[in-house]
Amino acid sequence: MYSILTMSTKKNVLDLHPYLRQTLDLIADKWVVAVLYVLSQNTRRYGELQREIGDISQRMLTRTLRDLERNGLVSRKVYLVVPPMVEYSLTPLGKTLNQVLKELCDWSTENFHDVEAARLSHDNSEQNRS
Amino acid sequence: MYSILTMSTKKNVLDLHPYLRQTLDLIADKWVVAVLYVLSQNTRRYGELQREIGDISQRMLTRTLRDLERNGLVSRKVYLVVPPMVEYSLTPLGKTLNQVLKELCDWSTENFHDVEAARLSHDNSEQNRS
C-alpha cells in the first residue's frame, strides 16, 4: 500500500489499491461488524442475531445478512420446517476478515483515548468554537 | 474482542468494545482513507491533496481534513503568506492508524478475489435473480 511515487497522470489515489476501497465499503456500514462479531462466536438463527445485537431493525438485519451472504462472508442454511428455521454462520473467508477486524479493535482499545483527548482539546480551544 | 460469553441483559453487542464502532466511524467515510494514504507519503498542501486524490470536491476535502485534525490524526500548519499556504501531515497517532489500514489493505489484496467470485456465483444463481 504505502510504497508510492509520483502520480501525475492518474485520477484517483485509490486506483492503486482498488480493493481497499471495496473492502472498506464492505465493513463500514452500521451493522456488518456487529453481525460478524456475533457470528464469530457461533452459528446463530435469525432471531438470535436480532436479540443479541439488540437495536437492529429487522429490515436492516435481513439486508445485512443478504449482503454478507452475497459477498461470501456468511453462509445461510435453511431448514424446511414450520415455523421456519434459518442458521447463519461465518464462512472461512468471513473468519479471515474477522481477524483483521480484531486488529482494528486492538488499535481502538490502545489508541482511542488519544483520539478523545484530541477532540476535547480541539473543541475547547478558542479558535474552534462555533 | 472475540472472547465472549452470554449476554442476556445488554442491549447492543458493540457495547463490549465501544471504541471499535467509533474507530470504524472514523475511517469508514468516503475520503478519509484516501487522505491518510496521500499524507502517509509526505506532507502536502491543500491543493496538492486535491489534485492527487483527483475526484474529491473541495467541500469534502475541507471537511475531511477538519475531522482528521479534530481527531488528532492530522496536523495543520498555516503560513501567513499571500496567497495562503497550509501544510497537512500525519500525527504520530495518524501513523499508527495507517499501519492498521495497511493490514486491511493486505487482506483485501489477498482475499478480495474470493469476494468477487462469491458475488458472481451468487448473482448468477437462479434463486437470486430479480
Added chain:
DNA sequence: TGCTATACATACATATTTGTATGTATAGTA
C-alpha cells in the same frame, strides 16, 4: 376457527452524507 411462532418482503418516510455553485480575502502582477 383463530392464534402462535419464525423469517422474511415491501412500501413509504426520515435522516444522514455528499456534491454543486457561488462567495470571501489579499498581495502581487499586467
Added chain:
DNA sequence: TACTATACATACAAATATGTATGTATAGCA
C-alpha cells in the same frame, strides 16, 4: 484597474442509508 493564486466558507440540492409499519406463509394447538 482588473485579474491571478490559494485556501477556504456557506447555502442549497441530490443521493444514499436507515427506520417504521404492515403484510405473507404455514403447521400445530386451544
